[in-house]
Structure formats: C-alpha cells, structure tokens
Amino acid sequence: MQFQWSAIWDALPVLLDGAKLTLWISILGLIGGAVIGVIAGFARAYGGFISSRIALVFIELIRGTPIMVQVMFIYFALPLMVPIRIDPFGAAVFTIMINSGAYIGEITRGAVLSINNGFREAGLALGLSRRDTLRYVITPLAFRRMIPALGNQWIVSIKDTSLFIVIGVAELTRQGQEVIAGNFRAMEVWTAVAVIYLVITLVLSYILRRMEARLKIL
Incomplete structure (x- = not known):
C-alpha cells in the first residue's frame, strides 16, 4: 500500500481538535489529581491513624485496578448506584483525577518524608508552628523534588486518555478512528496520531527539564 501524505493533511485539523481535547482532559484531571494527591500524601505522612488508613485504602484501591476498569x-x-448521570467528558476528567491522585499521593508522601529532619527542626526552632513549618519549609522543598515525578505522571495521563475511546470521548485516538472509518487510510492516520502524541510528550519533557534546571532540584 502506497503511503499517501495527502491523507494526513486532510485529517490533521480533526486530529488537532482531538489533541486539544486530550490536553484539556489531562490538564483538568491533573489539577484535580494534584489536590487529591497532596491531601492523600500528607495524610499518609503526617495524618492520624484514621486519615492515614483512609488515604492508604484509596491509594491501594486505585493503583491496584486498571484505569480502563475505573x-x-x-x-x-456509578449512575446505577447514585442518581446522577456523568457525560463522557466528565467521566474522563474524573477518572484522570482519581487515578493520578493516587499516584501523586505516593509521590507527595515520598517527597515530604525525604526532606531532612533538620529542616523541620530548624523551622520549629525559629518559632514556627508545626503547620507553618510544613507549609513554608517542608512543602516548598518537597515540591522541587516532586517535579520530575509529576511531569512523568502528566505524560502517563496524556497517553491514558487514549483509553477513553471506549466511552466515546472525542480525544485524539477517537478522532483518528473516526477519520479512518471515512477514508480507510489506517497507516497514514495512525502514524499521524503517534507523531502528535510524541510531539506533545517531547515538548512537555523539554519544559519540565527547563523547570528542573531553573529550580535547581536538591
């Protein structure tokens, strides 16, 4: 079969629309996941018995099940259990939130516990409360160490959005499938889809490396 570049140019506008939705899902999901993950991570590291166990159950439950099942x-x-109806876009964002939240929870826990205990003691010696020491001393240092892992999680989440084809979300992979159904040029379209994913992840990796260098990760 001869490779037809024209099939890629014709499909590109539709594929780029799908790429925009892919990024939008991953960004919204990662924002929510970061909130969930930070809460779960601090609960695991510094919470009481109950909060720590709740966070542990959440993290292990999500990490122990495939995102497709989620x-x-x-x-x-879920709509059969509670009187709500979730649209495909909302389901995709919520899935990324809880999935990334579980992994970010462990990233957070590892980062805050990796900070030398001397920083905490120094904060307390300066008259800061335990909460302020965590907020102004431990958290900024831990965040620097979290950047590489958070960036990797974002890249993983971007690729995971391709699985949402099963619920009809018009992300990049779904749009590629729709284009192929119309022109039957699978080789060209899937090549274009793969290149778009690769460009997105390479650009993101470059930005993250620049951030790491600027913040001088400890």
Whole structure:
C-alpha cells in the first residue's frame, strides 16, 4: 500500500481538535489529581491513624485496578448506584483525577518524608508552628523534588486518555478512528496520531527539564 501524505493533511485539523481535547482532559484531571494527591500524601505522612488508613485504602484501591476498569465503572456503574448521570467528558476528567491522585499521593508522601529532619527542626526552632513549618519549609522543598515525578505522571495521563475511546470521548485516538472509518487510510492516520502524541510528550519533557534546571532540584 502506497503511503499517501495527502491523507494526513486532510485529517490533521480533526486530529488537532482531538489533541486539544486530550490536553484539556489531562490538564483538568491533573489539577484535580494534584489536590487529591497532596491531601492523600500528607495524610499518609503526617495524618492520624484514621486519615492515614483512609488515604492508604484509596491509594491501594486505585493503583491496584486498571484505569480502563475505573472509567467503565464511573461511566456505566456509578449512575446505577447514585442518581446522577456523568457525560463522557466528565467521566474522563474524573477518572484522570482519581487515578493520578493516587499516584501523586505516593509521590507527595515520598517527597515530604525525604526532606531532612533538620529542616523541620530548624523551622520549629525559629518559632514556627508545626503547620507553618510544613507549609513554608517542608512543602516548598518537597515540591522541587516532586517535579520530575509529576511531569512523568502528566505524560502517563496524556497517553491514558487514549483509553477513553471506549466511552466515546472525542480525544485524539477517537478522532483518528473516526477519520479512518471515512477514508480507510489506517497507516497514514495512525502514524499521524503517534507523531502528535510524541510531539506533545517531547515538548512537555523539554519544559519540565527547563523547570528542573531553573529550580535547581536538591
């Protein structure tokens, strides 16, 4: 079969629309996931018995199940349990939130516990409360160490959005499938889809490396 570049140019506007939705889902999901993960991570590291165990159960439950199962449960099973209806976009964002939140929780826990205990003691010696020491001393240092892992999680989440094809979300992979259904040029379209994913991840990796260098990770 001869490779036709024209098939890629014709499909590019539709594929770029799908790429925009892919990025939008990953960004919204990562913002929510960061909030969930930071809460879960600090609960694991500094919380009491109950909060620590709740965070542990959440983290192990999400990390121990495939993201495909999670999105299917949220989109198909959850509406049968509670009187709500979740649209495909909302289900995709919520799935990324809880999935990334579990991993970010462990990233957060590892980062805050990796900070030398001397920093905490120095903060307390300066008259800061335990909460202020965590907020102004430990957290900024831990955040620097979290950047590489958070960036990797973002890249993983971007690629995970391709699984949401099962619930009809019009992200990049779904748009590629729709284009192929119309022109039957699978080789060209899937090549274009792969290149778009690669460009997105390479650009993101470059930005993260620049951030790491600027913040001088300890």
